[in-house]
Amino acid sequence: MPAIPNRPVRVRFAPSPTGYPHLGNIRTALFNWLFARHHRGKFILRVEDTDVTRKVEGAIETMMDSLLWLGLDWDEGPYFQSQRLSLYQETASRLIETGHAYLCYCSLERLEAVRQEQMKQKQPPGYDGHCRNLTQRERAEMEAKGIKPVVRFKMPLEGETTFHDLIRGQITFRNETMSDFILLKSDGYPTYHLANIVDDHLMDISHVLRADEWVSSTPRHILLYQALNWQPPQFAHLPMILGTDKAKLSKRHGATAINEYQEEGYLPDAMVNFLTLLGWSLDDHTELLSRDELIQHFSLERVSRTGAVFNKVKLEWMNGVYLRKLNPEEYVERATPFLERGLPPSVRRPLDLTYVNRIMPLVQERAKTLAEIPQLTDFFFMDELSYDTEILPGKGLDTTTATRILEVALQELETVEPWDSQSLESTLRQLSAGLSLSTGKFFGLLRTSVTGRTATPPLFQTMAILGKETSLRRLRAVLQKLSPSQ
Numbered sequence: 001m002p003a004i005p006n007r008p009v010r011v012r013f014a015p016s017p018t019g020y021p022h023l024g025n026i027r028t029a030l031f032n033w034l035f036a037r038h039h040r041g042k043f044i045l046r047v048e049d050t051d052v053t054r055k056v057e058g059a060i061e062t063m064m065d066s067l068l069w070l071g072l073d074w075d076e077g078p079y080f081q082s083q084r085l086s087l088y089q090e091t092a093s094r095l096i097e098t099g100h101a102y103l104c105y106c107s108l109e110r111l112e113a114v115r116q117e118q119m120k121q122k123q124p125p126g127y128d129g130h131c132r133n134l135t136q137r138e139r140a141e142m143e144a145k146g147i148k149p150v151v152r153f154k155m156p157l158e159g160e161t162t163f164h165d166l167i168r169g170q171i172t173f174r175n176e177t178m179s180d181f182i183l184l185k186s187d188g189y190p191t192y193h194l195a196n197i198v199d200d201h202l203m204d205i206s207h208v209l210r211a212d213e214w215v216s217s218t219p220r221h222i223l224l225y226q227a228l229n230w231q232p233p234q235f236a237h238l239p240m241i242l243g244t245d246k247a248k249l250s251k252r253h254g255a256t257a258i259n260e261y262q263e264e265g266y267l268p269d270a271m272v273n274f275l276t277l278l279g280w281s282l283d284d285h286t287e288l289l290s291r292d293e294l295i296q297h298f299s300l301e302r303v304s305r306t307g308a309v310f311n312k313v314k315l316e317w318m319n320g321v322y323l324r325k326l327n328p329e330e331y332v333e334r335a336t337p338f339l340e341r342g343l344p345p346s347v348r349r350p351l352d353l354t355y356v357n358r359i360m361p362l363v364q365e366r367a368k369t370l371a372e373i374p375q376l377t378d379f380f381f382m383d384e385l386s387y388d389t390e391i392l393p394g395k396g397l398d399t400t401t402a403t404r405i406l407e408v409a410l411q412e413l414e415t416v417e418p419w420d421s422q423s424l425e426s427t428l429r430q431l432s433a434g435l436s437l438s439t440g441k442f443f444g445l446l447r448t449s450v451t452g453r454t455a456t457p458p459l460f461q462t463m464a465i466l467g468k469e470t471s472l473r474r475l476r477a478v479l480q481k482l483s484p485s486q
C-alpha cells in the first residue's frame, strides 16, 4: 500500500502492560515493523499503561525482551502514556469547550441501575445520556457535593460513521449503536480511546495496524478526530489468529506466551518467518522467506481478511529447517546453553566444548527445537546410563542369544583400530553377516546397549564419539545385567 503522498510512514506498536506478550501481540508488532521497514518509515513503541488497576509487573520488560529477541527493533520510544497525562487532560478540556464532550456525575449505583433496566428491557447496554444536558446550576450543585465527574464524549445521535480499512475495505457503524463513552476518568486518567488518538495524532502516526478486536473502537476514534479537527491515520485491522479447530487461539491450543517459544528453543528467524505467514502470504505456495525477503515483499494487500490458522506442527517443521541451515559453529553456540541447562545435574559443567562440537552434527538433522537436544544426546555425557531394562534384549531376541551376540561383539570390538565410524561399520557389518543375524536386530541391540535408547543418531558415529573405553564398558555392563545370576 503506497503511503499517503507527503505523509511519511510512521507506525506504532502500542501494548498495554496487562499481561505477558502472546503470539497475537507479537504478530501485531511484527506486521508494524515489517510495514515500517518496507517503507523505510519509523516503528514506534508506545506503552499504553493508563489502566493502573490491570497493570501486571514485569509485563513490559518481557514484551521488550521478546521484541529484541525477535530482532524487532524500534526507532522511537518506549513512550509511556502514564507520563503524558496532561496532554490527554488538555484535549478533554478542549472537547468540552467545543461542545463535543461533557462532564458526567453519575454514580456507579445509578449506572448499575440503568444497566439492569436495559437488560430487563432487552436493550443494548450503554450510558443513557443523563448528564448530557445538565444546566450550569445542576453542575454547580454536583460540584458543591464534591462529586468528581468523568468526561464523556457526546456521540452523534444519528447518522453513520464510515471508514476505509486497508485490509477489510469499507466499514460502517450506525452512531446510535454507540453510547457516550468515557474519555477521562474521575481520577484524571484517560481511557484507551482518548489516550490512543491523542498519541496517534501527536506522534504523527500514518497507519494504525492493529488486531481485529479493535475494529469496533475505530468509529469512536474517527469521530474524535473529526471533533478535534485532526487528520486520522489510515486503519488496517489484522485477522484474528485461530487454532486448527478454527476457534480463537487460546492456551488450549498450546503455548501462546512468546517467551515459552524462546525457552523451547525456537529460532528468532524461524519465528519471524512463521508469524508473518499468520495472515500474510507472498503467493499460494512460498513458505520459507528470509527476513530481508519479508521486508522486501511485505504489503497490506496480501494480508488476508479471514482468520489465520496457527499450526504448531508447521512451526516445528519450519524451526527444524532453520536449525539445519545454521552453520556448525552457530549451531553449537545456540545449543550449548540448552545443554548446560537441560542435561542431568550429574553431568560435569562446564561442558567440554570440543566434545560438544563433535556431537552436535549428529543431531542437527534431527532436532526440531534446541530444547530437544539435551534429551537426544544425554547418553553422550552421562557416566552411568539409567534406562528401563525392559528395552533389553530387544525385539525378536532372547536373553541367551543376546548374551552370545554381545560376547562375540565385545571380542571383535576390542580389536578395532582406529576407533572411527568407518572401521566400526565394516567390522560390525561383517560380524552381522557372520552371525547370520539381521543388521536390524544386531545394531538395535548394540544401540540400546551403548546408549540406553532405542532411537539415536547413527550408531557407528555415536560409538566413535563415545570412544572405545566407554562403548566397551557399556556393553560389558549390559552383559552383566543379562546374566542369570543378576
Ligand code: GLU
Residues within 6 Å of the ligand: 014, 015, 016, 048, 196, 209, 210, 211, 214
Ligand atoms: N493498547 C492497545 C492494546 O493493548 C492498543 C490497541 C491499538 O493498537 O490501538 O492492544
